[in-house]
Amino acid sequence: GAGVSQSPSNKVTEKGKDVELRCDPISGHTALYWYRQSLGQGLEFLIYFQGNSAPDKSGLPSDRFSAERTGGSVSTLTIQRTQQEDSAVYLCASSLSFAWQGLQNTEAFFGQGTRLTVV
Amino acid sequence: QQPVQSPQAVILREGEDAVINCSSSKALYSVHWYRQKHGEAPVFLMILLKGGEQKGHEKISASFNEKKQQSSLYLTASQLSYSGTYFCGTEEHQGGKLIFGQGTELSVKP
Numbered sequence: 001g002a003g004v005s006q007s008p009s010n011k012v013t014e015k016g017k018d019v020e021l022r023c024d025p026i027s028g029h030t031a032l033y034w035y036r037q038s039l040g041q042g043l044e045f046l047i048y049f050q051g052n053s054a055p056d057k058s059g060l061p062s063d064r065f066s067a068e069r070t071g072g073s074v075s076t077l078t079i080q081r082t083q084q085e086d087s088a089v090y091l092c093a094s095s096l097s098f099a100w101q102g103l104q105n106t107e108a109f110f111g112q113g114t115r116l117t118v119v
Numbered sequence: 120q121q122p123v124q125s126p127q128a129v130i131l132r133e134g135e136d137a138v139i140n141c142s143s144s145k146a147l148y149s150v151h152w153y154r155q156k157h158g159e160a161p162v163f164l165m166i167l168l169k170g171g172e173q174k175g176h177e178k179i180s181a182s183f184n185e186k187k188q189q190s191s192l193y194l195t196a197s198q199l200s201y202s203g204t205y206f207c208g209t210e211e212h213q214g215g216k217l218i219f220g221q222g223t224e225l226s227v228k229p
Contacts, residue, residue: 033217042221043161043206056216091160093217107151107163108208108217 002026004111006092012117013082021077021114025094033095033108034067034077038088046090049075082118089113120145122209124220131197131227139192139223141207150183150190151208151217154201161206164192194225202227 005024013019025032034046045059049069060066064082069075079086093108122143129137141150149168153161167183167190179201183190194201204222 031214035219043208043219045216045218048216050214050216093161095217107166108153109163110160112160 004092004094004109006090006111006114008114009112010115010117012119015084015118016081018078018080019082019116021079021090021092021116023075023077023092023094023111025073025075025092026109027073029094029096029109030072031095031108032069032075033093034075035091035093036088037091037113043091046077079116082116084118087116087118089115121218122150122207122220124205124207124223126223127221128224129226131225133199133227133229134196135227137194137197137225139194139205139207139225141190141192141209141220143188143209145188145209145211147183147185147188147209148212148215149210150181151210152181152190152192153206153208153219154203155206155222156203164205197225197227199227199229201225 007022030051032049035043036046037043047067048056064080067077091110091113093110095108096106122141125140131137149166151166152164154164155161165181169185178195181192204224206219206222208217208219210217
């Protein structure tokens with residue numbers, strides 16, 4: 001696609017319910033990131049997928065959070081048993097990979113995010 | 120490890136200059152700079168690689184001191200359109216994950 005697409009753009013859910021957030025990266029981009037941005041805060045790293053390598057899950061805040069990337073393309077971030085503190089904007093970004101494609105100057109392209117509100 | 124940005128916020132008048140700093144306790148491969156306007160996604164400004172260079176983008180430029188693991192973003196003759204939150208992102212090695220600082224909020228007033 002033309003850019004990184006995220007869905008839904010907004011999600012309101014009840015505390016304790018599970019939610020799935022979707023990210024469709026730019027075609028051909030091997031690297032995919034998930035970040036969380038709470039109101040007025042910075043970009044908190046959650047997880048990083050790089051080609052066929054095992055994902056770097058070091059930023060996931062708890063075992064309620066998980067993510068997968070199917071076929072090296074679309075990614076889904078799942079939050080189980082949502083809590084009010086999970087309310088935030090979840091941003092996905094993709095980029096060409098430095099290491100895999102021997103490139104030196106690439107950038108991460110961000111989607112518009114999913115605003116999650118847990119009530 | 121998250122890089123540290125300073126200052127946290129800065130207010131400028133149009134035409135004034137500003138410097139935003141980013142430092143890391145880790146050896147870095149690259150530093151990225153992004154700008155996020157309110158309610159929008161972050162947008163890439165520039166990237167500086169280990170062994171490089173100072174880069175420029177109109178009146179916005181940046182430097183990377185790899186000995187000190189520090190980068191600075193220079194905004195000269197600021198315009199109203201420069202307002203937003205600036206983030207530095209760092210990679211510790213080629214192909215590594217991109218970790219962002221906490222951001223610097225820049226407000227340019229007429």
